[in-house]
Amino acid sequence: MKSAKLRRVSWLSWIVIVVGAIYFLAPLVGTFEYSLTALRDQYSFAAYERAFADPRFVQSFGYSMLLALATIVCSILLIVPTAYWVHLYVPQIRPLVEGITLLPFVVPAIVLVFGFIKIYSRPLEIMNIPLVPPLLSTIESTNIVLIAGYTVLSLPYMYRAVDNGLRAIDVRRLTEAAQSLGAGWGTILFRIILPNLRTALLSGALLTFAIVVGELTLATFLGIPAFGPYLQQLGQHKAYEPAALAIVSFLLTWVALVLISIVTRGNAGSAAGSH
Numbered sequence: 001m002k003s004a005k006l007r008r009v010s011w012l013s014w015i016v017i018v019v020g021a022i023y024f025l026a027p028l029v030g031t032f033e034y035s036l037t038a039l040r041d042q043y044s045f046a047a048y049e050r051a052f053a054d055p056r057f058v059q060s061f062g063y064s065m066l067l068a069l070a071t072i073v074c075s076i077l078l079i080v081p082t083a084y085w086v087h088l089y090v091p092q093i094r095p096l097v098e099g100i101t102l103l104p105f106v107v108p109a110i111v112l113v114f115g116f117i118k119i120y121s122r123p124l125e126i127m128n129i130p131l132v133p134p135l136l137s138t139i140e141s142t143n144i145v146l147i148a149g150y151t152v153l154s155l156p157y158m159y160r161a162v163d164n165g166l167r168a169i170d171v172r173r174l175t176e177a178a179q180s181l182g183a184g185w186g187t188i189l190f191r192i193i194l195p196n197l198r199t200a201l202l203s204g205a206l207l208t209f210a211i212v213v214g215e216l217t218l219a220t221f222l223g224i225p226a227f228g229p230y231l232q233q234l235g236q237h238k239a240y241e242p243a244a245l246a247i248v249s250f251l252l253t254w255v256a257l258v259l260i261s262i263v264t265r266g267n268a269g270s271a272a273g274s275h
Helices: 002-035 046-053 055-088 091-101 109-120 139-167 171-180 185-196 198-214 217-222 227-237 240-274
Strands: 124-126 129-132
Touching: 002 240, 046 055, 046 240, 055 091, 055 139, 055 171, 055 185, 055 198, 055 227, 091 139, 109 139, 109 217, 139 198, 139 217, 171 185, 185 198, 198 227, 198 240, 217 227, 227 240
Parallel strands: none
Antiparallel strands: 124 129
16 A cells, blocks of 8 residues: 555656646747747758857857856855854844845845935935945946845845855864864865855855846846846847847756756765765
């Protein structure tokens, strides 16, 4: 009787997996087939060739990659020390910190960007004394505001990745061992904690990269020539090239996932060997 129940559960699991795979893959297959029909009555990669030949594609994608790298660095510098401090000294406020990191799910990006425009489009002043010129007055300072916004949007993903990584290691024992050897806080954080969070940081970095590259609202309203606004503008005038670039973006994400899986497997193997 138990074996029959197990077989029934196994069949139900396979049904759920197959239905989920169809639901996930069918739009991708349709998009890929559509991207191949740029030439009438034949399949070709003409849409991909035209998309890659557009200089705006290289510029916008490279721009978004730089923004993504800057956002990843800012997120790591902000979240890792914060999560480490919470785990080590005040674990009782972890629910509060988790709730704060979930605020980007509650506050839409459109509200965030209008707040940026309202506050940073005029000089920052105290007692009617201007201290800082408008941050949205130059492209360089606007990039800083945009990276700050991307850091906020990536909080739920990066924080959970770092938090799970810290839960997987003995933070207190590692800290005490390092302190007993005379290590300072900088050495502990950058030479002990960060290397042990390599896999967690890679996972968070991948999610952050995907958010930044595909984000549309912040970049559009702040007037930044990023990849998201480029895709949106391209879709208004052309049909096949946006589908081709969507498939390319999806493939890049899966390549990153495979790389993370390889790194994770390597870390797991080395950890098992050390025991």
